[in-house]
Structure formats: C-alpha cells, structure tokens
Amino acid sequence: NAGVTQTPKFQVLKTGQSMTLQCAQDMNHNSMYWYRQDPGMGLRLIYYSASEGTTDKGEVPNGYNVSRLNKREFSLRLESAAPSQTSVYFCASPGGGYNEQFFGPGTRLTVL
Amino acid sequence: AQSVTQPDIHITVSEGASLELRCNYSYGATPYLFWYVQSPGQGLQLLLKYFSGDTLVQGIKGFEAEFKRSQSSFNLRKPSVHWSDAAEYFCAVGAPNNNDMRFGAGTRLTVKP
Numbered sequence: 001n002a003g004v005t006q007t008p009k010f011q012v013l014k015t016g017q018s019m020t021l022q023c024a025q026d027m028n029h030n031s032m033y034w035y036r037q038d039p040g041m042g043l044r045l046i047y048y049s050a051s052e053g054t055t056d057k058g059e060v061p062n063g064y065n066v067s068r069l070n071k072r073e074f075s076l077r078l079e080s081a082a083p084s085q086t087s088v089y090f091c092a093s094p095g096g097g098y099n100e101q102f103f104g105p106g107t108r109l110t111v112l
Numbered sequence: 113a114q115s116v117t118q119p120d121i122h123i124t125v126s127e128g129a130s131l132e133l134r135c136n137y138s139y140g141a142t143p144y145l146f147w148y149v150q151s152p153g154q155g156l157q158l159l160l161k162y163f164s165g166d167t168l169v170q171g172i173k174g175f176e177a178e179f180k181r182s183q184s185s186f187n188l189r190k191p192s193v194h195w196s197d198a199a200e201y202f203c204a205v206g207a208p209n210n211n212d213m214r215f216g217a218g219t220r221l222t223v224k225p
Contacts, residue, residue: 004155035215040121042202042215043156058212090155094213100146101204101213103155 002026004104006091012110013081021076021107023091031094032074033058033101034066036087043090049074081111114139114205118216125193126224133188133219135177135203144206145186146213147177151199159201162186173197198223 007022025032030051035043035058045058049068063085065077078085088108092101115138125131137143144163148156160171167179177188186203200220206213 033213040217042116042118042217043204044215045212048212092156100144100158100161100206101148101156103148103157105155 004091004093004102006089006104006107008107009105010108012112013078014112015082017081018077018079019081019109020078021089021091021109023074023076023104024072025074025091025093025102026072027093027095027102028071029093029095029102030071032068033092033094034064034074034076035090035092036060036085037090037106038087046076046089078109081109083111085109086111113212114143114207114214116203116205116214116216118201118203118219120219121217122220122222124222124224127195128192131188131190131193131197131221133201133203133221135186135188135216136184137186137203137205138184139205139207141207142181144208145177145179146204146206147171147175147186147188148202148204148215149173149199150202150218156202159188193221193223195223195225197221 004025033048034046047066049055052071091104117136146161147159150156162179200218203216
C-alpha cells in the first residue's frame with residue numbers, strides 16, 4: 001500500500017516546454033488534488049477532482065490542465081511552462097471521512 | 113471560503129523547551145482543522161485533526177492542539193521539543209461537504225542544541 005505516488009521527483013524545463021506530472025493513489029479514494037507550494041505562501045490548490053470524470057478549478061488554475069484518467073490516476077499538465085511555475089507540486093487524496101489529505105512526496109519543478 | 117493565518121514565519125526554540133505554534137482561521141461554522149508537518153524535501157504528514165467534541169486533541173510525536181472557538185484559533189503545542197522536530201508546520205482548515213482545504217503559509221521551526 002504505497003498511498004499517493006508522484007512522478008517525476010525532479011524536473012527542469014525551459015520556458016515554453018510542456019510536461020505532465022503524474023499522480024496515482026491506491027487507497028480507493030474518490031477525490032484527488034493538485035497543490036503547488038511556494039515559499040511563504042503555503043500550499044495553494046490548483047485543481048481537484050471530486051470523483052472519476054470530474055475536475056474543478058482551485059485557487060490558482062491558470063497555466064495548468066488536468067486529467068482524471070481513472071479512479072487511481074490524476075495528472076497535471078503544463079502546456080507552455082513559465083518561470084512563474086517553478087514550484088514544488090504535491091498531489092493529495094482526502095480520506096478518513098473528514099477530508100484529511102494524504103500527500104504524495106512532491107515534484108520539484110524548475111522552469112528556466 | 114475558509115482561510116488560515118499562521119502569524120509566525122520562523123520560530124527558534126532550544127531543545128527541551130516548550131513550543132507553541134499559532135494558527136488562526138476564518139470560517140463561519142465549525143471547521144475541520146488540521147496540523148501537518150513537513151521535513152525538508154519531504155511531503156506533508158498529518159500530526160493531528162479536530163472535527164468536533166473535546167477541544168484538546170492529541171496527535172502523533174507528542175503534539176497536541178487546542179481549538180478555541182472564541183479566538184478562532186487552533187494552536188499547536190509540545191511540552192518538550194526534540195531536535196528531530198525541526199521542520200515546517202502547516203495549519204489547514206476544511207469544511208463539511210466542502211472539497212476545498214486551505215493551508216496557512218507555514219511556520220518553520222528551528223531547534224537549538
């Protein structure tokens with residue numbers, strides 16, 4: 001039981017390049033989330049998926065797209081990366097009956 | 113929407129000293145409240161949570177937190193800090209029937225020998 005897994009762990013992109021961050025959970029949870037973490041700003045919600053087949057915007061969705069591929073997987077795509085998207089990205093999945101989040105290990109992304 | 117404020121960006125305490133990290137929230141009803149800890153280069157681990165009932169909740173690693181509705185606070189405490197407690201701590205607020213959990217900016221804890 002791995003919980004929430006993310007790939008890759010590290011990535012360096014040039015401005016304008018695209019990439020997809022992958023997330024998977026094996027806890028059979030319905031919801032999955034993508035956050036970004038920036039110094040002094042805590043975690044900010046980018047997108048979430050309340051159930052398979054649905055996605056919704058969070059606080060900071062601009063520049064990102066998501067796909068809920070199935071119940072296990074929720075990917076985050078940067079179509080044209082910008083330096084402002086340099087951040088640490090966390091995938092999470094709430095469970096336990098009260099929406100406590102279970103987090104993946106994070107992806108550290110640098111956009112040059 | 114709910115929101116969270118952690119007034120202290122960085123706190124330094126000596127090993128063995130007591131610790132209190134502050135958290136204030138904004139939400140119209142009784143919120144769900146959480147404290148998470150993040151060690152360098154790691155993801156976030158849940159320390160404790162409050163949903164209802166007893167306002168003093170116990171968590172892992174010897175931490176506790178007290179919900180005070182009148183002050184809209186949920187401060188984290190530990191009676192004796194260990195060097196391994198050095199990390200960043202995040203307070204978060206959620207709500208019933210609401211998928212949107214909001215996090216504070218975090219408090220970085222340094223422990224002096």
